[in-house]
Amino acid sequence: MNDEVSTPTRRDALKASGGLAVATSLAGFGLSGLYAGESNTINIALVGCGGRGTGAAVNALSTQQGPVNLVAMADAYKDRLDSSYRSINNKRLADKVKVTEDKKFIGFDAYKKAIDVLKPGDVVIMATPPAFRWVQFKYAIEKGVNVFMEKPVTVDGPTSKKMFALGEESVKKGLKVGVGLMCRHCEARGEMFQRIKDGAIGDITLLRAYRLAGPTGNTPVRKKPENANELEYQIRHFHGFLWASGGAYSDFLIHNIDECCWMKDSWPVMAKSSGGRHYRDGYVDQNFDSYSTEFTFADGTKLYLEGRTIQGCHQEFASYVHGTKGSGVISESGHAPSHARLFKSHNMVDADIIWKCPENEPNPYQLEWEDLMKAIRQDKPYNEVKRGVEASLVTSMGRMAAHTGKVITRKMILDECDHEFAPDVDKLVLGGPAPLKADKDGMYSLPQLGKQLKAGEKLREYY
Numbered sequence: 412m413n414d415e416v417s418t419p420t421r422r423d424a425l426k427a428s429g430g431l432a433v434a435t436s437l438a439g440f441g442l443s444g445l446y447a448g449e450s451n452t453i454n455i456a457l458v459g460c461g462g463r464g465t466g467a468a469v470n471a472l473s474t475q476q477g478p479v480n481l482v483a484m485a486d487a488y489k490d491r492l493d494s495s496y497r498s499i500n501n502k503r504l505a506d507k508v509k510v511t512e513d514k515k516f517i518g519f520d521a522y523k524k525a526i527d528v529l530k531p532g533d534v535v536i537m538a539t540p541p542a543f544r545w546v547q548f549k550y551a552i553e554k555g556v557n558v559f560m561e562k563p564v565t566v567d568g569p570t571s572k573k574m575f576a577l578g579e580e581s582v583k584k585g586l587k588v589g590v591g592l593m594c595r596h597c598e599a600r601g602e603m604f605q606r607i608k609d610g611a612i613g614d615i616t617l618l619r620a621y622r623l624a625g626p627t628g629n630t631p632v633r634k635k636p637e638n639a640n641e642l643e644y645q646i647r648h649f650h651g652f653l654w655a656s657g658g659a660y661s662d663f664l665i666h667n668i669d670e671c672c673w674m675k676d677s678w679p680v681m682a683k684s685s686g687g688r689h690y691r692d693g694y695v696d697q698n699f700d701s702y703s704t705e706f707t708f709a710d711g712t713k714l715y716l717e718g719r720t721i722q723g724c725h726q727e728f729a730s731y732v733h734g735t736k737g738s739g740v741i742s743e744s745g746h747a748p749s750h751a752r753l754f755k756s757h758n759m760v761d762a763d764i765i766w767k768c769p770e771n772e773p774n775p776y777q778l779e780w781e782d783l784m785k786a787i788r789q790d791k792p793y794n795e796v797k798r799g800v801e802a803s804l805v806t807s808m809g810r811m812a813a814h815t816g817k818v819i820t821r822k823m824i825l826d827e828c829d830h831e832f833a834p835d836v837d838k839l840v841l842g843g844p845a846p847l848k849a850d851k852d853g854m855y856s857l858p859q860l861g862k863q864l865k866a867g868e869k870l871r872e873y874y
């Protein structure tokens with residue numbers, strides 16, 4: 412399952428994107444370390460200046476692979492951009508923050524203006540809610556710039572199809588694209604994967620993952636205040652709305668699903684889920700507050716997943732693998748550090764440890780950036796889109812199974828269900844209508860499990 416497929420060279424990419432004129436200023440990237448100076452600088456544009464975008468920009472500026480500057484920022488809303496700018500432009504990084512006032516862009520087309528500031532070889536960070544990913548990625552490909560995009564990269568079957576195709580196009584253009592599934596860059600998990608491949612716990616028979624927490628992110632959403640704009644309200648509370656984020660399931664559970672699929676070295680082909688909303692408490696978002704999914708891989712192996720956002724219950728944030736000769740902790744207590752370890756039993760007690768990762772694990776959010784920058788400077792094939800789409804699609808498959816009450820196969824979600832949550836997301840305008848309408852009481856559509864589909868009607872998650 413190596414998705415870092417061979418790509419054309421950086422020079423080919425520049426040619427293809429019409430960027431050979433600037434190639435002189437980038438010449439030498441393939442000969443890392445043999446040159447220095449201004450032309451060695453990689454410029455960054457940040458699109459989506461929220462919590463993660465700000466963090467990703469700091470990671471980018473902190474890389475140890477050569478000079479990097481932040482030169483443009485874009486957000487739908489000015490207050491978000493301003494606070495992000497203040498946070499990045501701190502004492503430690505100020506000399507790398509070169510965003511002049513005319514390079515701060517606001518609105519739904521701001522991403523284009525920020526990308527236009529870059530040259531082929533530079534990097535745009537995409538950290539808006541995932542609904543906008545395909546729109547912005549398409550433009551970055553046209554402009555021939557490298558990309559770092561946050562997970563999830565899609566929220567349904569049709570957007571996954573679009574992103575698979577765009578991913579292929581970006582590979583053909585030789586673009587380097589990182590996807591923010593940072594656990595894939597964790598050295599401890601990487602070593603564990605290799606040890607499992609080498610037979611340390613025998614054949615994998617079962618995987619388990621849990622993200623059992625209290626309310627997370629902006630999942631619980633109150634009714635929109637009367638004077639607030641509907642579209643802005645949904646975007647600012649994007650975890651609450653499926654079109655924007657894929658909901659709590661897609662946003663929060665994808666990492667644990669992905670790391671389990673990594674260890675299995677495969678993607679599930681079927682999902683069967685249950686879930687429900689125990690407490691509405693006046694909240695109007697489209698999420699369940701508990702989910703449970705049985706994923707099935709092609710060879711019949713199962714991955715069991717539990718997600719919950721209810722306070723006062725058992726809490727666990729971990730992934731586990733079981734094999735014919737032992738078991739393993741893929742991660743525990745969050746994403747990092749992983750505390751990855753393998754056991755010769757299924758009891759997972761210290762006395763049975765056969766391998767454990769070293770302490771002081773490097774931060775995977777930083778590692779994913781070191782890897783991307785290294786690939787750009789050394790002109791090595793580097794494209795994580797296919798893998799990112801697979802992880803996003805499988806996650807949507809689990810969510811869709813919960814919200815429809817049906818068994819959902821990969822074929823169903825990808826080829827048979829043409830329901831796209833926000834097909835016109837590329838046409839949104841500030842102050843304009845939202846893809847999801849509230850009813851007269853300010854409530855949004857919810858899953859209708861078990862209700863008979865009308866004759867000829869296709870499967871969809873919300874009615």
Ligand SMILES: NC(=O)c1ccc[n+]([C@@H]2O[C@H](COP(=O)([O-])OP(=O)(O)OC[C@H]3O[C@@H](n4cnc5c(N)ncnc54)[C@H](O)[C@@H]3O)[C@@H](O)[C@H]2O)c1
Binds near residue numbers: 463492561562
């Ligand atoms: N890898 C991780 O562990 C991790 C952690 C947190 C978030 N994320 C991901 O990062 C993304 C952003 O999450 P966040 O927590 O930073 O959310 P956030 O709300 O803090 O930030 C999103 C930003 O995007 C802006 N925005 C929305 N639509 C836009 C558009 N069309 N054009 C320009 N700007 C737009 C918003 O105004 C906001 O500033 C999500 O996909 C999320 O899943 C990943």
